[in-house]
Amino acid sequence: MKLYNLELSGNCYKVRLFAALAGISLELAPVDFMAGEHKRSPLIDLNPWGELPILQDGPVTLRDSQAILVYLGSRYAGEEWLPKDPAGLAQVTQWLSTSANEIQNGPCAARLVDKFGFAIDKAQTLARTDRILPLIDRHLSTHQWLAVDRPTIADCAVFPYVALSHEGGISLDPYPHIQAWIERVKALPKFQSMPGV
Amino acid sequence: MKLYNLELSGNCYKVRLFAALAGISLELAPVDFMAGEHKRSPLIDLNPWGELPILQDGPVTLRDSQAILVYLGSRYAGEEWLPKDPAGLAQVTQWLSTSANEIQNGPCAARLVDKFGFAIDKAQTLARTDRILPLIDRHLSTHQWLAVDRPTIADCAVFPYVALSHEGGISLDPYPHIQAWIERVKALPKFQSMPGV
Structure with missing residues (x-):
């Protein structure tokens, strides 16, 4: 099972993190993101969206980090995750949507501006972040984990770009419950980190 | 089972459409969106995101149209959908992510500007639309339905704001395969429409 991977991508890290936690073996295929390898054949034929990660498992090819988490969770990890x-x-799906929309266009996009020089409206990314992080913090003030009473793929989907917020110039100081949740995730058996986390 | 509903919301229509197609009974509770009823108690307590739709089914309360489709599909409609x-x-999840992100921030957001006067960067909504609609059109050039070889909740999630594109000033003339798919959806038994579709 092959993951087309970029080490610095939080979307790829969602998959690497979950695979590590659930004990799923992945072959990592590095992609030269800065040279646009994901925008050209053969990768663009696997994922016309021109994005990473991409998962290949026999005849199954998947784009979208949330969908890959659902696949790995449902095929290889079972009901626990x-x-x-x-x-x-x-x-769980509520948080996958939050990951795909609010997190992607908030803290993830802010990091794309600061760390990779993407031409995205930084103020808008911060406004979206200022809306979503308080909602998550409040949720975590009464919940240990995002979706249900144990860690699931929902936590793996939301964790990377929240934990990388500082790389987009965003402080988590106002969000003590998010900080405590980050520590709980980091304390999970077989947790795997990435640069910046 | 109660759906807090706005007739003109495509996100609410996703749920109404699927419920109609799958023969699921919903009690529709109208919400005074323009007066901000969804931003105040009691609705804000059901969904701190301050958005519609919200589903209540006994002890289960759900936000996010994609999550509601997953719930209804898995609880009341079975594997067909x-x-x-x-x-x-x-x-299916790939397309739920596309609905939550690219569709929401593309054609849906363009319509929010034109129809409801939201203060959103219209040019950005059109740029996002110009990226996603060609990808969907190309996918539909070789697929009858979005996710698998039959209609699923993925089609219900993507259909509303694509079919409402014209209300955001977006023409579907360049996208013949999307147009044909819209006609296939409309031809499904028990299809239900909404104003503008």
Whole structure:
């Protein structure tokens, strides 16, 4: 099972983190992101979105880090990391949407500006961050984990770009419950880090 | 089972559409969106995000239209509309992410500007639309349905704001495969429309 990977990508790290926590073996295929390898054949044929990560597992090819987490969780990790009951699965999905939208366009996009020089409106990324981080902090004031009463792929989806916020010029000082959750994630058995986390 | 609903919201329409197609009964609770009812108690206590739709089903309360589709599909509609196999579930999830991010911040946001006067950068919404609609059109040039070989909640998640594009000043003329897919969705048994579709 091959993950087309960029070490500094939080979206790729979501998958590496979950694979580590769940004990799933991945072959990492490094991609030359700065040279645009993901925008050209053969990678653009695997993912027309022109984004990383991409997962290949036999005949299955997947784009989108959230979808890859769902695949790995449901195929290789079982109910512990991805509940099968409708309410639990939906609770996880809420956070996958938050990861795909608010986190991607908030702290992730702020980091893309500061760290990689992307031409994105920084003020807008900070405004989105200023909306979403207080909501997450308040949720975590009464919950140990994001979706249900144990860590799931929802935590793996949200963790990377929240833990990397400082690389987009965002301080987590106002968010004590997020900070405590970050420490809980880091304390999980088999936790794997990335540069900046 | 109660859906806090706004008739003109495409996110609420995702849920109404799927419920109609799958034969699921919903009690619609109208929300005075323009008066900000969803930003105040009691609704803000049900969904701190301050957004619609919100679903209540006994003890289960859910925000996020994608998560609500997953819940209804997995609890009340079965595998026909939401595959249980890992690859199928992940294929659906890819499109739920596309709905939560690219569609929400593309054609949906363009419509929020034109129809509801939201203070959003219209040019950016159009740039996002100009990226995502060609990708969807190309995908639909070789697929009848978005995720797998039958209609699923993925089609219900993406359909509303694509079919409402014209209300954000976006023409679907360049996208014949999207147009054909819209007609296929509209031809589904028990299809339900909304104003503008």
